[in-house]
Amino acid sequence: MKIPEQDFFEKITFRDALRLAMYDEMKDDKNVIILGEDVAKYGGAYGATKNLLEQFGSDRVIDTPISEPTIVGTAIGAAMTGLKPIAELMYVDFFGMSMDQIGNQSAKIRYMFGGQISVPMVIRTQGGTGRSGGAQHSQSLESWIMYIPGLYLVMPSNPNDAYHLLRDSLKTNTPTVFIEHKLLYNFEGPLDKKNKVQFGKANILKEGNSISIIAYSRMTNFAVEAARKLKEDNISAEIIDLRTLNPLDKNTIINSVKKTRHALVLSEGHYTTGVASEITSIIFENCFKVLKKPVIRYTAEDTPVPVAPNLEKNYVPTVDRIIDYAKKIIT
């Protein structure tokens, strides 16, 4: 498939928006390279790097052996010596292999070395449920990254954000983990290359005054659908798409909850010590006086991810239950 050149798309898939972001960034900066398992000839397990090999050659789009720790480590060394690597980890679950290089090395290099050098690299990876991938191919491990100082963490929900945030990630001087949801690749939406997104700023997708629903990645879309149905019952939900989990736009969350006085936090991560736990604490700490009900975090269960489709579906938040909980919170 040819890579389209125009600036505006009425409809583009999340996958193609990512591909376009990498294409545009590689055109602009010859020091941007991509490395990872099956990123070149195969075009990426989820097709995000398709055709980039033909465009930029094997010096810049590099298939690696199945060696996740060293894929990340190689990106670190390249970033320290003048390149801007995008390392793709095929599944977020492979953090289990790579956490030393991500957490002990890339995140800490600038700090340990007293600010002498930064590590401008992006780790693109993919996670979440929805394809019966099972306990080792469906996790949401963003809290592992959010816990470690020194890493930016981006989890976009739509093509326009994905395009701009990926390009921005490559322009920061901080190692950035960019997690895509496996069920979002075919999600379509508009892309306007001129409609930039402010890195670190949450997006109020829909204004409302009855309840704040705070989400990110695929859960944002669940929230939008739930809000549509809640509206039929005259419940006006405000939807916040966090877009980046670090930096985390606390002010937008706090201001929204101060207005609505009710909060529901959504995440595909686990209930315990997850991203939702953190956001819930922030709301309690800052909105204690105005809250009318306890903040509710609606997350995946505290179990490994099951394979069976019926189990997997209800293992993570569902639109029906988001609606149900929202109603219970405000009544």
Added chain:
Amino acid sequence: MNSKSNTNLQELYTTMKRIRVFEERVAELFVRGETAGSMLHLSIGEELGPACVTKAMIDGDTFTTHHRGHGIFLARGGDPDKMMAEIAGKKDGYCKGKGGSMHIADMSLGHLGANAIVGGGIPTVVGAALSYKYLNKKNVSIAFFGDGAMQQGILYESMNMAALWKLPVVFCCINNQYGMGTKIDDAVAVKDFSLRAKSFGLECLHVNHLDAEKAYTDIREIVDNTRNNKPSFIEVECYRFYGHARKDKSPYRNEDEEIENRKLDPIAFAKENILTQNILNEEEIKSIEMTVDKEMDVSMNYAINSPLNEEAEIFTDVYDKSYTIESVDSRINNILKNK
């Protein structure tokens, strides 16, 4: 013996001596309570490898080291004042005292960082070498590590990638026979590490003698060859004269072993060669030793007198400058203020 090799041996001797005395002063700094903690891993007895390998490096070459890396950095040109200050956790240290002995680094000298994770810095050099190949530079990147890292999986991933992509990488194992308290015999079934490296397609060199000049010539040759995108593996066998870290009295090995192995002293051997070859006389060697002693005394005092860092330094160098980190104290007070 031509004058060039005379100079080489003399230079190697001086470098090794500087490493030895530097480490002795670090030990003294510790005893005087002036170091940041006791996690200090001295390279006494291991000076030959660092001296020879760093002498084969040129401008623009980069390297990573392990937790026992003072000697390598010093040999490559590290400023002993700033090194000692870093080890003391002081403001004038290479990393403002935030890295310490195990995370010392200097980008201007190509030192991409020491590492406290065994094997953690190895893939960094694969990435650096990938840059050199892509940017058409004739530089090499060298990973220094110990025999302990020979048992880490990431080394073999890195060896495979370096060989597969024909990158200018040198994997340099300083084999001091011990991974903390575990002797090499208790860690591996086959001690011939070159066998492993060869099987990945790397050029190999094994140095198991004390002849610094010969070691340097051989190492120089393999490093130069690596510049032509022929990755290599160098193993330098030696003996860790003292314990793993400052508080370790080596209860896991007996004194006879230590006495016997401390006879394998690369510095004593180089000194004897210098004398027998009439490169320098006793007096001239004494003069070098006195210069080195004085240099390291000055460095030790520099570290002692260097100021402490401001508290605010906790929060710098984590993200881009635009990102500010709020202290826990400030967060708590803000919450309590809001009631």
